[in-house]
Amino acid sequence: MDDLPEKKKPSKPKKEQSGSSVSRRDFLKISGVTAAVPLVAQASALALKEAEPTVEGPGKVAVTLNVNGKKLSAQLEPRVTLLDALRDQFELTGAKRVCDRGTCGACTVLLDGKAVYSCSQLAIDVQGREITTVEALGEPGKLHPVQQAFVDNDAQQCGFCTPGFVVATKAFLDRYPNPTPEQIKHGLGGNFCRCGTYAGIRAAVMQVAGKKGA
Ligand code: FES
Numbered sequence: 633m634d635d636l637p638e639k640k641k642p643s644k645p646k647k648e649q650s651g652s653s654v655s656r657r658d659f660l661k662i663s664g665v666t667a668a669v670p671l672v673a674q675a676s677a678l679a680l681k682e683a684e685p686t687v688e689g690p691g692k693v694a695v696t697l698n699v700n701g702k703k704l705s706a707q708l709e710p711r712v713t714l715l716d717a718l719r720d721q722f723e724l725t726g727a728k729r730v731c732d733r734g735t736c737g738a739c740t741v742l743l744d745g746k747a748v749y750s751c752s753q754l755a756i757d758v759q760g761r762e763i764t765t766v767e768a769l770g771e772p773g774k775l776h777p778v779q780q781a782f783v784d785n786d787a788q789q790c791g792f793c794t795p796g797f798v799v800a801t802k803a804f805l806d807r808y809p810n811p812t813p814e815q816i817k818h819g820l821g822g823n824f825c826r827c828g829t830y831a832g833i834r835a836a837v838m839q840v841a842g843k844k845g846a
């Protein structure tokens with residue numbers, strides 16, 4: 633006779649667990665996390681609040697600029713550009729307003745020694761930076777070498793682009809004191825002269841750099 637399959641012994645019933653499967657230790661862990669959530673949320677909300685930018689305007693706000701070594705203050709709407717602040721508030725009209733959209737270079741000034749289009753900077757944003765305009769480079773009877781070189785090389789006609797070119801040239805030569813003609817072409821490529829005095833301008837740059845035959 634075939635052996636009957638061994639009858640499976642009924643497994644011992646598991647001890648009934650009382651009510652919940654959460655141990656006291658687990659309970660304490662969970663309670664700790666739950667209790668911490670509001671604190672974390674509060675900290676995040678605080679961090680978000682701190683990261684929020686301060687909103688200025690649209691009315692006038694106090695703005696102080698460091699221009700040519702002097703502190704100049706005015707009440708300006710935050711939308712006012714550095715160029716308009718210089719020209720309309722501080723009577724520094726060397727930087728010219730031509731395209732007013734960052735393409736011609738007539739408004740060039742130095743910002744911490746670097747040539748920038750002042751029509752493309754908000755005055756409120758450049759507080760605390762060192763701004764130098766063409767007015768600080770030289771004066772009648774005591775021209776800056778770049779200004780003198782522009783005169784010597786007949787590098788202007790109407791002269792409207794000239795202040796921007798002079799400032800851009802100074803920044804360029806500070807960086808490349810011994811430039812090649814190709815570097816001059818590229819280095820001053822952000823400034824336009826509608827009268828087309830480029831040959832004179834390049835000769836002026838070469839003169840300051842101490843080179844002959846632009
Ligand atoms: S006026 Fe600023 S780049 Fe032309």
Ligand code: FES
Pocket residue numbers: 787788789790791792793794824825826827828829
């Ligand atoms: S000299 Fe006239 S725009 Fe340059």
